Amino acid sequence: MIAAVNGFRLFLGLLMLVAALPVLNAEVRLPRFFSDHMILQQQTHAAIWGWADAGESVSIKASWGTLASTKADKDGQWKLFLKTPRPGTGHTLQVKGSNQIQIKDVAIGEVWLCVGQSNMGWSVANSFEAEKESEVDLPQLRIFKSAREHWHEPLAENLDRLSRWKKCDPESASETSAVAYYFGKKLHEELKIPVGIIQRAYAGTPIEGWMPWSIQKGDPRAQSQRQLLIDFAERRRRNQGESKEKALATFEKELAEYHAKIDAGQTMKNAFRQLMPPTITRPGTLGHQHPANIFNAMIYPIRPYGIRGIIWYQGERNSKDVPQAVHYQSQLIKLIGYYRNSWHKMSDGNVSKDFPFQFTQLPSWNPPQTRPVEGLEATWAANRESMRLANRTVPNAAMAVTIDTGDTIALHPKNKKPIGQRHAYLALQQTYGRNIPASGPVLKRQVINGNTVILEFDSVGSGLVSARAGALDAFAITGNDGKWHWAKAEIKGDNIIVYSTEVTKPVAVRYAWAMNPSRRNLLYNREGFPASPFRTDNEPLFNPEAELVTVLKPAKPKGYEPVDWKRPPMHP
Helix, strand or coil, X not given: CHHHHHHHHHHHHHHHHXXXXXXXXXXXXXXXXXXXXXXXXXXXXXEEEEECCCCCEEEEEECCCCEEEEECCCCCEEEEEEECCCCEEEEEEEEECCCEEEEEEEEEEEEEEEEECXXXXXXXXXXXXXXXXXCCCEEEEEEEECCCCCCCXXXXXXXXXXXXXXXXXXXXXXXXXXXXXXXXXXXXXXXXXXXXXXXXXXCCCCHHHHCCHHHCCCCHHHHHHHHHHHHHHHHHHHHHCCCHHHHHHHHHHHHHHHHHHHHCCCCECCCCCECCCCCCCCCHHHCCCCXXXXXXXXXXXXXXXXXXXXXXXXXXXXCCCHHHHHHHHHHHHHHHHHHHHHHHHHCCCCCCCCCCEEEECCCEECXXXXXXXXXXXXXXXXXXXXXXXXXXXXXXXXXXXCCCCEECCCCCCCCCHHHHHHHHHHHHHHCCCCCCCCCCCEEEEEEEECCEEEEEEECCCCCEEECCCCXXXXXXXXXXXXXXXXXXXXXXXXXXEEEECCECCCCEEEECCCCCCCCCCCEEECCCCECCCEECCCCCCCCCCCCCXXXXXCCCCCCCCCCCCCCCCCCC
């Protein structure tokens, strides 16, 4: 017990060194994402920061002629803002204090942060068409990927000592998030300037983990979830002797071993996987499910690095049941607001206070739709609605619709390329001013005309079309009785006429309201972008008194191999 306590005390000293970084007789030091091959956001004043002796003068001279200087504060921390030029490559940065650091092959261009859970982290190597990227050589596409980390307090710097900026080649591409890669590649090809993607992905994480507790503590649902984890941790402490002190002492030992291996030149866990810093899973208050713990380790350390915008792909973990999925709307809006405000403030206004924020609507999953409208079992349908409504509410937001991707069995669909490219087209249109279609038909309003409902759309591009030959068959219609029926749906110019012989006085329509509507004949525009699921009713999506239905993973048959689904080609 004494040894454990002493170990914990030693660990706390280490933590203070890592998190607060007071420096005595130390050389100037930078976080690891300021490294060779890095990329800085163009035509702004990019934040650069690090550590030195308290009061030490620090200066940075850029090869394009800019010089900036500052002094480290009493805790040895410093930050300055370096004016950046138009896009280009081959630059250098000289950082001077008591020592000198040279950063080589610096690019200037567009930087995007790609954040989310496992489907954001899903690599190119594990995706369809990976073989087509086996000879990729895009030195102006820069990639920064770090290990998954979480912590119960904000970290000043990631523990992953092997993370660094890389040029895009077959090796770096294969290990990168497929969504982030195809997004960045398309942007680079279209803009013809350097593009950087920063990947921050952690499997199985709820949205509550990606923002600080301070902005959630007034939310009853977040409070309840947090308390459940606290209570669970306390029960395990009593019943199994599990404690925070023991966990941190073990972590201290594993972290020391991690550092020793790297210092000895050992960088690989095995022939295929790089060494990663240790993580803590128990007790639950230290784990990756606990509110704020992902934010503390994956987001806090990189603010206020200069970015153009964020791509967000998360939501599966917050769609276990319909009430949770409905609650996602307010949480997503809260997260976007906090990220924007904090980045803007910490960057001294150089990152826009309403920077572009794109999110990925959940794809199709589970058995294909067979009923006009699925109920409490359709948790992902409720989450898609939360995202659709958030997209209508938040300025300068965009949503990539993905119901024509996914897999009936696998939670991690391999068809990530269309998702990444749809995000790129959204950025090209909304952020970079390209006059191109970038999204599918968006419901504008419904007009009831006798026994029919007329649906009017925006973003129709050059016209509305179905995914394949034949009638649209993903529409449902209801009257005042609240019973949903399959509906006929006919394209008439930029409108769709919806009706059913079983509903003489219609009041509302729903489209693609199911876990997996992908096998229906879906609605697109001629440019190949699908319409989001939607509804025109405002009925509550769940009854608080009703028994909850929790979504379950389908059983995977032996030898199961996912196959891609056919969809109209995109050609904006």
